[in-house]
Amino acid sequence: MQQTMSRPQPNMPPNSQNGGPARTQSLIITAITLLALSGLIIGFAVGAVTRPQQAAQPTAVPTVNPVAQKAQPTTAPKTEAQPLNCPSIDQTDAGGVADGATIHTFQAHAVAKTGNSSACTHGQALQSPGITCKLWLSKVPDNNGIVKIKQDELKNTASISQPFTEEVQNVLVFDPTTPQTHSCDDKGQGMWKFSISPDAKKGDYYLVILNAWGIYANWSWVGFHVSKAN
Numbered sequence: 631m632q633q634t635m636s637r638p639q640p641n642m643p644p645n646s647q648n649g650g651p652a653r654t655q656s657l658i659i660t661a662i663t664l665l666a667l668s669g670l671i672i673g674f675a676v677g678a679v680t681r682p683q684q685a686a687q688p689t690a691v692p693t694v695n696p697v698a699q700k701a702q703p704t705t706a707p708k709t710e711a712q713p714l715n716c717p718s719i720d721q722t723d724a725g726g727v728a729d730g731a732t733i734h735t736f737q738a739h740a741v742a743k744t745g746n747s748s749a750c751t752h753g754q755a756l757q758s759p760g761i762t763c764k765l766w767l768s769k770v771p772d773n774n775g776i777v778k779i780k781q782d783e784l785k786n787t788a789s790i791s792q793p794f795t796e797e798v799q800n801v802l803v804f805d806p807t808t809p810q811t812h813s814c815d816d817k818g819q820g821m822w823k824f825s826i827s828p829d830a831k832k833g834d835y836y837l838v839i840l841n842a843w844g845i846y847a848n849w850s851w852v853g854f855h856v857s858k859a860n
Contacts, residue, residue, distance in 0.1 A: 709758050711844025713743035716750035718850070720819075722837060725855035728830040730803065733823055736765055738850070740818035740841045750850070756818045763820030764790055764811040764840040767798045768851070769833070790842055801830040801856070814841070832858045 721737040740756040791811040793799055804810050805823035814820045820839070836851040 709760055711760065711846055712756075714756070714761075714841050714843055714846045714848040715741040715743040715753050716848050716850040717741060717820075717839045717841045718755070719839060719852055722852055722854075724853065725857065726826045727857055727859050728826040728828050728832070729859040730825050730828045733805070733825055735821070735823055736837060736839070737819065737821045738763070738839045738841075739820070740814060740843070741848075743846075743848070750848075757816070758818055758843075759813075759816045760843060761814040761818050762790055762811065762840075762842040763814045764842070765802070765820070765822045765824075766794065766810065766838055766840075767801050767854070768796045768836045768838050769798050770836060770853075790840070798835065801827050801835075803827050826856055828859065830856050832856050 717738045718741050719736075719738045721735055723734045723736075726732060726734050740758075740761050741753050742756040744753045802810070802824045803826070808822045808824075810822070812820070818841075820841075833856060835854045835856060837854045838849055838851045840847065840849040
């Protein structure tokens with residue numbers, strides 16, 4: 631009996647021990663797949679690194695209403711009253727005409743008293759608030775004593791503003807901006823503007839300036855002649 635042996639087709643690759651071309655093709659496909667997967671993984675990793683981070687949302691801080699506090703009033707330190715010497719006269723006229731129109735100016739400042747001497751000597755200017763100033767007209771007396779002020783007349787500003795015993799009234803017409811009795815400024819200065827009433831009698835008078843501070847008071851005077859208008 632004749633045995634028939636089939637010959638391999640010419641288009642079929644011959645077998646090999648390691649699988650031949652089919653195994654090689656499988657390895658190439660596997661390598662390509664792994665390479666693709668590794669590229670995809672790297673892409674994800676790079677995207678995660680380079681992706682911009684979202685801006686952090688600000689944390690809401692609870693609003694606290696501040697407790698309203700009352701402003702504490704600031705009080706200036708009170709200056710203690712001290713003894714006064716005779717006021718120093720800075721500016722004055724020697725006389726005036728009783729015409730009710732001519733304006734005269736009188737200015738003086740307070741002076742501190744030093745030592746125990748009763749002499750009316752001028753000392754250092756007393757620059758302090760709280761001093762009361764008053765200007766008035768007194769007639770030249772026939773007897774001794776130009777000014778006679780009672781102690782109870784110096785108790786307070788209201789008493790000082792009242793006419794004194796030796797005061798000649800209704801002769802000096804004070805400007806509304808500089809009343810007869812007022813507080814000296816913070817430097818202890820007092821200033822007055824006044825005219826002479828047409829009804830004033832001519833003659834020789836004294837302009838008297840008073841400084842009063844607490845229980846202390848002192849005064850000065852200067853001659854002032856009143857003449858009638860022609």
